[in-house]
Amino acid sequence: MLNNTLPKYFDPRKYANQKVALEGRVALALMPELSEVLTSNEGDAVVHLDFRVDEDRRYIATGSVKATVHLECQRCMHPVGIELGVDLSLGFVYDEDHAKNLPAEYDPVVMTEGEVILADMIEQELLLALPIVAYHEENGCNPMALKYASSTDDAPDDEIKPNPFSVLADLKVKKS
Template sequence: MSSTPSISSLPRDIDPRKFAQQGLSLEGKIAVSDLPRVAEVLAEPGTEVGVALTFDIDEQGLKVVSGSVNGTLSVVCQRCLEPLPIEVEAELKLALAWDEDEAKNLPRRFDPWIVGDGATDIYAIVEEELLLALPMVAYHEEPCIDASLYQSGEVEEADVEPKANPFQMLEQLKSSPKS
């Protein structure tokens, strides 16, 4: 009884409980500009991500959502500060829960998705998964800036002048014999 609507752009608000009861699947694209927290961390947010979601009821009677989010996103290289395209893929394995208490009792193989009655914003879940899939630090694999610009923090001995120790006089007083 599973049907896959052919949708180029996914709907924002759905009722995931009804989708799970009906065993529906969604497949389509979401513009990154519709995901403000993801767009904020990208160098060029004018792309789309592909989303495939399957709603179902598992053998324990839990309403679950599985699927993937993938696409090529342009982040900022932390070396040269230029755009860097990266492939991002996130796998979803969620179980629907009414509240925090029910979410705590879900099997560990599922991440909880707390939903109430009625429609829920699926873009929020996609946005969370993309944020988790993005690398903390991104940089080009090939050298993108001149190696002479790197500094290790080491200073040659010849360049360092010895500094006078302000406590040298105290050290001398401490080591002198008491009279």
């Protein structure tokens, strides 16, 4: 178990110069943009970052972030837990212009007044790692929800629906 309390803000230059190794948890509840797309923002992101100054005097951090997030399954509309794991290779820069000069292997993180808000930085990484649509694994859907979704007999009468028996007949024809 990791119980380390991570700082809310940090100075990447200081951390890089001191070769700080950061390891701990950041609550998903601190990430409003991410929380909005999740069915629940309970839980934490587990963060591991090693800071250093590279050969070109850049402030760098490499490591990973892992989190289990809950999205709405697009088949049964119930929450499905998705494990996200992102390898991080971050280059801390003063502004967007500096970001353009960063080698491609580094994701730029722009410092504000020399500091970075840890939860904001982690949130951006997790947002990029989210799948576009989420589904349970095969047969993992909520059976009650599926049953309910397929028995929409109380739908408006003017809605044109294929006759289920004609669909069955089609299947029989195709099989033979």
